[in-house]
Amino acid sequence: MTLKFENAYVKDTDVIVGKLEKEGPLKHYFDKYYEDGYCGSKTWEQAESKMAFETINNLVERNKVDLLFGGDLLNQITASSFAASKVNIPFLGIYNACATSTEGILLASSLVDKKIVNNVLVNVTSHNNAAEKQFRYPVEYGGPKPNSATFTVTGSAGIVITNKKTDIKIDAATIGEVVDYGIKDAYQMGAVMAPACAKTIYNHLKALNRDLSYYDLVLSGDLGECGKRILKELMKKEYKINLKNYNDCGTMIYNIKTQSVYSGGSGPACAPLVTYTYILEEMKKKNLKKVLIVATGALLSTTTVNQHETIPAIAHAISLEAI
Amino acid sequence: MIKQEYKTLVKKNLPKENRLRNSFVAFFIGGLMGVLAQLLTDLYSYLFEITVTQATTFAIVTLIFLGCLLTGLGFFDKMVHFARAGLIIPIAGFAHSMMSATLEYKKEGLVTGIGANMFKLAGTVIVYGVVSAFFFGLLNYIIFGG
Incomplete structure (x- = not known):
């Protein structure tokens, strides 16, 4: 199913990453990052939630946000829920694994396009260590993997979709x-x-x-x-x-x-x-x-x-x- | 595209694993672990004037301690990443599997965290170790009369 939008625009974005992403080829684009995997929290799960909260909060401070979509990889998308509990914005949790970002953007665009709401924030997050713990081995085990495996990125990314024209x-x-x-x-x-x-x-x-x-x-x-x-x-x-x-x-x-x-x-x-x-x-x-x-x-x-x-x-x- | 056809396409595009290098490294490091254990056994047996059987136990305990210590300090996972089976199979690797699970779940409490998850990886080794010990013991009894 393909939807065509007339009034959906990108208003603002905010990202935060971990150490390895900051050392990657896109380092100049990542201003905010955490050197430490725990991000100053006690657990990997709290660290992921903290990163989600930071991008959400930065965007909420800069923009008027009517509705928040959030998703992540943790069981029952708790990283997003905990982050959302700290801002007073209506929240819809979404999950399509690593396709959650575009799922959120298309949902948000559908809503703003028809002017049901004006500004929607879509935030997704993932954390390498939290994902390793949940899906694979304990982080400190360092179990070997085949070269075809992929590496979960650490970071949080938020975008505000609006129906007022931007570039x-x-x-x-x-x-x-x-x-x-x-x-x-x-x-x-x-x-x-x-x-x-x-x-x-x-x-x-x-x-x-x-x-x-x-x-x-x-x-x-x-x-x-x-x-x-x-x-x-x-x-x-x-x-x-x-x-x-x-x-x-x-x-x-x-x-x-x-x-x-x-x-x-x-x-x-x-x-x-x-x-x-x-x-x-x-x-x-x-x-x-x-x-x-x-x-x-x-x-x-x-x-x-x-x-x-x-x-x-x-x-x-x-x-x-x-x- | 039918599934079988797709599997062939995937197989063709999968990155190569350097099995020769991995096997050699595992063989070499695993061998070094054996040498280390033998050295410790000889040393203990000489220093404390104990039997080789007793010294072996001491050597194993030392390796378990070293494995746990290096896991706790955050080195062992990087070593496993390099040496693979060469470090996973010897006793220090077994201790590492328990220690890493313990560290991972300590925030979830002594009972529901550490207690319930310590054997997450090591449990399989224990279960099949005991099962195979039973059958080999049985075979030993039948063939050699115990």
């Missing part, structure tokens, strides 16, 4: 379908999510009758190096689309060669941390005019993986335009 327009959004190609290995997230990403890109282009060359850049959320290769080949074979002007946020946020992050970054905050900083900055400078962001999410739980279920995936696309 970045949210032009359209495509709501993805859940796709399951039978991959069971949680260390192959790129392979799990690539089919969902391919399908959403194809559906988006078809619904709007656009060619891939319409976009200056197509960005997937967190497929990683290995997922990128799979997506390119899959697009060519399945949809006869030659994926050019394409990159993946997971491979942009870290230096894959020098930083020990396996195939690249992942997590709900991965796509927005790159989009809200580097991409929006380039769009404001008019170096990029039309960008398609396709955040991808793997819809698994530790229980379903242990029960040897396959991993379904989803991808939602947002089309941004510099005006």
Whole structure:
């Protein structure tokens, strides 16, 4: 399903990251960061919640916000709920794993476009250590992983969507379908999510009758190096689309060669941390005019993986335009 | 695209694992751990004038202590990242698996945190260690008469 918006714009963004992201290629875009993984809190979970609160609070202080969407990877999205409990704004918790950011933006855009509300804040967060603890091994165990694994980014990213004109327009959004190609290995997230990403890109282009060359850049959320290769080949074979002007946020946020992050970054905050900083900055400078962001999410739980279920995936696309 | 076809596509694009390097490192480091344990056994046996069996126990306790200490100081996970099975399989790695789980869950209380989660990783080793010890003991009894 593809939605076209007439009155949805990006008003403001705010991001905060961890140490490894600050040491990555986009370090100049990340002003606020925490050297310490605990962010001055007692637990990983509190640290994630603290980062979420900080971006939400910064945006609330700078903008009038009517409604807050929030999501993260922790069980029952507690990082977002705790952060939301500290601001007095109506809150809707959302979850589509690492596709939560674009899910939130398309929901927010739908609401502001029809002038149901005027300003909506969408905040997503993830924390490497909190995710490791929940999905994999204890942090201090440091269990070895295959090179196809991805590395959850630490950070929080918020965006305010408004219906008053700004220089970045949210032009359209495509709501993805859940796709399951039978991959069971949680260390192959790129392979799990690539089919969902391919399908959403194809559906988006078809619904709007656009060619891939319409976009200056197509960005997937967190497929990683290995997922990128799979997506390119899959697009060519399945949809006869030659994926050019394409990159993946997971491979942009870290230096894959020098930083020990396996195939690249992942997590709900991965796509927005790159989009809200580097991409929006380039769009404001008019170096990029039309960008398609396709955040991808793997819809698994530790229980379903242990029960040897396959991993379904989803991808939602947002089309941004510099005006 | 059918699922089987996709699996082939995925397999082709997966990054290569350097199994030769990993095996060599694990073999070398694992061997070094053995040498260290032997040195400790000889040392204890010489210093305290005890039997080799008793000295072995002391050596194991020392390695467990060192494993836990290095986990607590935050070094062991980085060492595991490098040495992999070379450090996970020996006894210090077993202690490390318990210690890392303990550190991870200490904020969740003594009973619901540490108590319930300490054997999160090590539990499997204990269960199958006991089960296999039973069967090998049984085989030993049947074949060699105990």
